[in-house]
Amino acid sequence: MIDDDLGLPLPEGARVLHIGPMKTGTTSLQRSASLRRQELLEQGVLYPGKTGNHRRAIGALMGARVIREKRRDSVGSDARKNGPDPAVPDVGEWYSLLSQIASTEWKRVLVSHEIAAEADEVTARRLVDELGEATHVVVTLRNLTSVLPSMWTQRLKAANTDEFDTWLERAIGEAPERPLPTGIQRQLDHAGLVERWVSVLGRENVTVVIVDSGNPDFVGSAFEKLLDIPSGFLSAKNLDGLRSNRSLRSAEAEILRRINCVSEENSISWDKYLKLVQRGVVRRWLTMREPGQDEPRVRLPHWALARSQELGIEYSERIRCTGVRIIGDLNTLHSVDLSVASDNQVDDHVPTDVVTEGLSGLLSAALSRGAFFEKQRLNSNDERQASGDGNVRSSHSKGIMNATQLASTYSTRSIISALRMRIAVKLGMIRSNALNLLKSLAASVRRG
Numbered sequence: 001m002i003d004d005d006l007g008l009p010l011p012e013g014a015r016v017l018h019i020g021p022m023k024t025g026t027t028s029l030q031r032s033a034s035l036r037r038q039e040l041l042e043q044g045v046l047y048p049g050k051t052g053n054h055r056r057a058i059g060a061l062m063g064a065r066v067i068r069e070k071r072r073d074s075v076g077s078d079a080r081k082n083g084p085d086p087a088v089p090d091v092g093e094w095y096s097l098l099s100q101i102a103s104t105e106w107k108r109v110l111v112s113h114e115i116a117a118e119a120d121e122v123t124a125r126r127l128v129d130e131l132g133e134a135t136h137v138v139v140t141l142r143n144l145t146s147v148l149p150s151m152w153t154q155r156l157k158a159a160n161t162d163e164f165d166t167w168l169e170r171a172i173g174e175a176p177e178r179p180l181p182t183g184i185q186r187q188l189d190h191a192g193l194v195e196r197w198v199s200v201l202g203r204e205n206v207t208v209v210i211v212d213s214g215n216p217d218f219v220g221s222a223f224e225k226l227l228d229i230p231s232g233f234l235s236a237k238n239l240d241g242l243r244s245n246r247s248l249r250s251a252e253a254e255i256l257r258r259i260n261c262v263s264e265e266n267s268i269s270w271d272k273y274l275k276l277v278q279r280g281v282v283r284r285w286l287t288m289r290e291p292g293q294d295e296p297r298v299r300l301p302h303w304a305l306a307r308s309q310e311l312g313i314e315y316s317e318r319i320r321c322t323g324v325r326i327i328g329d330l331n332t333l334h335s336v337d338l339s340v341a342s343d344n345q346v347d348d349h350v351p352t353d354v355v356t357e358g359l360s361g362l363l364s365a366a367l368s369r370g371a372f373f374e375k376q377r378l379n380s381n382d383e384r385q386a387s388g389d390g391n392v393r394s395s396h397s398k399g400i401m402n403a404t405q406l407a408s409t410y411s412t413r414s415i416i417s418a419l420r421m422r423i424a425v426k427l428g429m430i431r432s433n434a435l436n437l438l439k440s441l442a443a444s445v446r447r448g
Helices: 026-035 037-042 055-062 092-103 114-118 121-131 144-156 164-172 182-188 190-201 218-227 250-265 270-288 302-322 352-366 380-387 403-409 412-427 430-447
Strands: 015-018 108-112 135-141 206-210 325-327
Touching: 015 121, 015 218, 026 037, 026 108, 026 218, 055 092, 055 114, 055 121, 092 121, 108 218, 114 182, 121 135, 121 190, 135 190, 135 218, 144 164, 144 182, 144 250, 144 302, 164 182, 164 302, 182 190, 190 206, 190 302, 206 218, 250 270, 250 352, 270 352
Parallel strands: 015 108, 015 135, 135 206, 206 325
Antiparallel strands: none
16 A cells, blocks of 8 residues: 555646666556556546657667667677767657657656666756656665566676676675676666755655565556556556566576577677567567466575665665655665575576477577567468478468467478578578577587
């Protein structure tokens, strides 16, 4: 429950800027808002744009490289500096958002993406100046013991290759030799994040929402109160693993990390990585897999658990001293459960469907059919050749196919033949990248 004596809802005319940081229920909130965009507007709340979030618009104003598919570099390499960077959205995307805000009738506006949590004070001031003096910032925070494993797996989706212990040392070590990028540090420094935005807007224009891990709808409920909309509008209950951006489990994370290492060693270009791995393997996992309760999660080693509690105590006190409005229990930022710690992150058991669904996603993506074989791209001639016996196989029904359906629809020989043919004819260099990726990954697994 959320108390009604916190000065909620925000005044009419408020332009609510939700800045995250990442892994604090941001994706669930954004997906829920985008799915009910028209209904929200009927309630007087504008969620501008047509996409799930405002990553590109905010990234455009910040000059951030948020369009990964347009990066010119390969996995693990530095960005090329010559000429305009196509990975940075055109600033017109930000002004398009402002234009919609200016031309639409509304009582309150919600703009949301966690990239804003990486803004320094100068950029934060510019964001506020552009949105207008009625801007109200909402920061969602979660205990570091939960955030750190989730953020590491999120960074794996962006081709990070660090083992968990190494990444933790870079993130919260007292004197890391190789700290994480500045933007990620700003997201993890919860107290500094709140203090920075208070310095820009004043404490009366900043609200902190503390995530309740036991109540997945807590963040949505808090925003319903802030925006003065009916209960249940922003519920996350109907979102699947992809839409809610669930964290990877231990086996998924380690397989992805090894794929990333192989991708870096073989200089896989970013567009190929996104197509084959992020939108093939990972998307397939998040949509098709529902991990069992006993499937191991990524767990903090004991030293990191202790360090997280130490930082949580410090952050809680500093946030309390800012005088901002707080929704939720600030003390949960430093509560820990010693039973969830583990110094052994390696699990020899890998669920079969992790491998099956991952390879199915890779195969489908290599065939330019997304992660789910949802489009039949073979023509009749191709189908005859792929079948190997002159018989045309009937195309499967549209929609997502799981690994079992796939295996029953095509023979192994057909799949391999079709993969060879389509990659050679349609995908050019993806052929060598995909096959090298599979071969190198197999070698890596044998070595590991």
